[in-house]
Amino acid sequence: xxxxxxxxxxxxxxxxxxxxxxxxxxxxxxxITLKVNQGERIVICGPSGSGKSTLIRCINRLEVHQxxxxxxxxxxLTGDLxxxxxxxxxxxxxxxxxxxxxxxxxxxxxxxAPIWVRGxxxxxxxxxxxxLLTKVKIPEQALKFPGQLxxxxxxxxxxxxxxxxxxxxxxxxxxxxALDPEMIKEVLDTMIxxxxxxxxxxxxxxxxxxxKKVADSIIFMxxxxxxxxxxxxxxxxxxxxxxxxxxLSQILNH
Amino acid sequence: MIKDLYKPGSxxxxxxxxxxxxxxxxxxxxxxxSLSNSLLTIFSFILLYFLIDGIIGWFxxxxxxxxxxKIECRKIDSGACWAVITRxxxxxxxxxYPDAERxxxxxxxxxxxxxxxxxxxxxxxxxxxxxxxxxxxxxxxxILINGGLFGLVSIEINLFGGFMLTMIIGVSxxxxxxxxxxxxxxxRQSKLTVVRSISVCFIEFMRGVPLITxxxxxxxxxxxxxxxxxxxxxxxxxxIMFTFFAAAYIAEVIRGGIQAIPKGQYEAAEALGMTxxxxxxxxxxxxxxxxxxxxxxxxxxxxxxxxxxxxxxGLLDPLGIGRAAVSDTKWNGLSTExxxxxxxxxxxxxxxxxxxxxxxENKLNTDHR
Numbered sequence: 001x002x003x004x005x006x007x008x009x010x011x012x013x014x015x016x017x018x019x020x021x022x023x024x025x026x027x028x029x030x031x032i033t034l035k036v037n038q039g040e041r042i043v044i045c046g047p048s049g050s051g052k053s054t055l056i057r058c059i060n061r062l063e064v065h066q067x068x069x070x071x072x073x074x075x076x077l078t079g080d081l082x083x084x085x086x087x088x089x090x091x092x093x094x095x096x097x098x099x100x101x102x103x104x105x106x107x108x109x110x111x112x113a114p115i116w117v118r119g120x121x122x123x124x125x126x127x128x129x130x131x132l133l134t135k136v137k138i139p140e141q142a143l144k145f146p147g148q149l150x151x152x153x154x155x156x157x158x159x160x161x162x163x164x165x166x167x168x169x170x171x172x173x174x175x176x177x178a179l180d181p182e183m184i185k186e187v188l189d190t191m192i193x194x195x196x197x198x199x200x201x202x203x204x205x206x207x208x209x210x211x212k213k214v215a216d217s218i219i220f221m222x223x224x225x226x227x228x229x230x231x232x233x234x235x236x237x238x239x240x241x242x243x244x245x246x247x248l249s250q251i252l253n254h
Numbered sequence: 255m256i257k258d259l260y261k262p263g264s265x266x267x268x269x270x271x272x273x274x275x276x277x278x279x280x281x282x283x284x285x286x287x288s289l290s291n292s293l294l295t296i297f298s299f300i301l302l303y304f305l306i307d308g309i310i311g312w313f314x315x316x317x318x319x320x321x322x323x324k325i326e327c328r329k330i331d332s333g334a335c336w337a338v339i340t341r342x343x344x345x346x347x348x349x350x351y352p353d354a355e356r357x358x359x360x361x362x363x364x365x366x367x368x369x370x371x372x373x374x375x376x377x378x379x380x381x382x383x384x385x386x387x388x389x390x391x392x393x394x395x396x397i398l399i400n401g402g403l404f405g406l407v408s409i410e411i412n413l414f415g416g417f418m419l420t421m422i423i424g425v426s427x428x429x430x431x432x433x434x435x436x437x438x439x440x441x442r443q444s445k446l447t448v449v450r451s452i453s454v455c456f457i458e459f460m461r462g463v464p465l466i467t468x469x470x471x472x473x474x475x476x477x478x479x480x481x482x483x484x485x486x487x488x489x490x491x492x493x494i495m496f497t498f499f500a501a502a503y504i505a506e507v508i509r510g511g512i513q514a515i516p517k518g519q520y521e522a523a524e525a526l527g528m529t530x531x532x533x534x535x536x537x538x539x540x541x542x543x544x545x546x547x548x549x550x551x552x553x554x555x556x557x558x559x560x561x562x563x564x565x566x567x568g569l570l571d572p573l574g575i576g577r578a579a580v581s582d583t584k585w586n587g588l589s590t591e592x593x594x595x596x597x598x599x600x601x602x603x604x605x606x607x608x609x610x611x612x613x614x615e616n617k618l619n620t621d622h623r
Contacts, residue, residue: 088526095522101519101541117527
């Protein structure tokens with residue numbers, strides 16, 4: 001396990017209370033209650049279609065919930081647009097399919113939002129972007145276009161792009177699922193480094209090695225419900241729920 | 255033996271065998287690969303010789319460039335009688351614009367070159383300065399063409415004609431229809447019902463009506479709708495109709511481009527905290543416009559050629575001037591020369607647009623696939 005240099009504070013940065021969501025008539029998220037403290041790293045796993053991605057997409061309101069409360073950074077998520085942008089610039093998100101802007105260079109991908117959303121001067125934004133690109137180990141690719149990079153490099157750019165907004169929370173939506181096996185490690189290494197720096201992280205992933213190494217707690221979801229939340233040791237060695245046991249046996253024994 | 259020459263892993267890149275590449279290799283494999291192919295090549299060359307000989311003869315060698323009438327032309331030589339063009343070139347370019355004032359149109363043409371350059375080529379060295387000129391150019395051009403200010407003689411609109419008329423309608427239509435088309439395309443995707451409905455109605459109406467009908471409306475009916483006393487010039491009314499018509503098509507082309515952008519692009523922009531207008535400006539439009547270039551230029555070329563339709567409301571574009579020339583008793587029956595000349599003018603303009611769009615597509619291609 002990664003050493004916690006910064007102790008987890010007990011003040012929750014994300015608080016979800018009895019939240020429900022429907023897609024039309026389909027009940028995707030059922031009675032979700034979850035607290036995430038400053039600096040906490042949470043891994044969410046579960047079979048496909050269990051609502052993991054939808055859950056973290058609700059946190060920056062890419063999806064709208066219909067019932068219950070979500071409070072991020074003391075701001076309650078409602079239809080009010082002002083709140084929304086305040087939250088989105090504090091919550092970074094990394095997608096399964098990278099979603100880099102193909103018509104902009106790597107550097108421009110990283111500086112666009114800091115310049116226009118945060119109002120940083122161009123020079124400052126570029127300096128910060130180069131610093132973060134160095135952190136994810138691809139400063140030499142700054143002037144290339146996303147289409148010229150490998151999948152792993154693109155995902156690292158996407159991480160740097162999110163970090164350029166200096167978010168307090170980072171959401172990862174299956175960041176390694178679209179990558180070739182030999183590229184998964186470089187992205188996971190970047191994420192581990194980020195975790196070590198004390199970032200609050202919510203990660204949807206099937207990489208159980210990463211979960212064991214980094215997570216403070218692991219959530220197992222099935223059919224829209226949080227079935228079990230536990231620390232990694234208990235989660236992997238003595239899962240409480242039958243469904244968790246079945247899921248773990250399916251993904252670990254192959 | 256090769257095995258002895260190179261160790262494994264050190265085999266060099268060798269040149270291809272002789273006679274397979276270069277001019278010789280290409281000729282051999284494409285023109286003379288077999289006996290029948292060789293015969294066909296020789297036969298084609300002979301055919302081409304006679305064709306080109308005939309064409310060059312009619313167009314240039316046996317052609318007459320200066321004569322007073324068709325009969326005189328025929329006396330001089332047997333080829334094309336280009337005299338009908340050279341004697342009337344002033345009309346073809348300026349219509350019936352007074353001789354003494356034609357320098358004004360020349361300045362407008364030269365100005366157009368400098369005004370469009372910075373818009374078409376983003377990497378131009380002194381682009382910033384030229385852009386200022388581009389901004390003022392429409393007003394300069396309007397004053398020069400129309401007159402009535404700064405001591406310039408006012409010129410009646412019914413004297414406008416020829417290529418000058420084509421350029422006025424074509425360029426104004428192209429410049430105005432693009433922004434309107436973009437707004438309509440965004441309007442059609444809007445979440446606001448009122449904006450969306452207006453856009454849809456406008457687009458569907460404009461696309462559903464023949465351009466000629468719109469031109470008749472412009473020439474006759476539009477005056478009924480205007481408050482009494484206003485007198486919009488017929489040219490402005492025609493330009494408005496061309497703009498509306500082209501904008502409706504461009505809106506649909508751009509909508510296609512917008513819909514081709516993956517949903518993830520919007521999600522990424524939203525997740526970064528960008529507003530709708532920021533996303534539209536930096537993410538949606540640059541990508542949608544790039545995809546839509548072929549369709550937009552297609553519409554532009556269509557609009558440019560459709561300017562010949564103004565003949566039905568009594569404006570004399572190059573085609574109209576040509577028809578007048580052909581029906582002149584002196585030049586009666588020289589339709590081939592006249593229409594070829596007009597066709598050449600349109601072809602050169604449209605081909606230039608087409609090549610420009612290809613160049614632009616290449617320049618904006620960042621996919622590197």
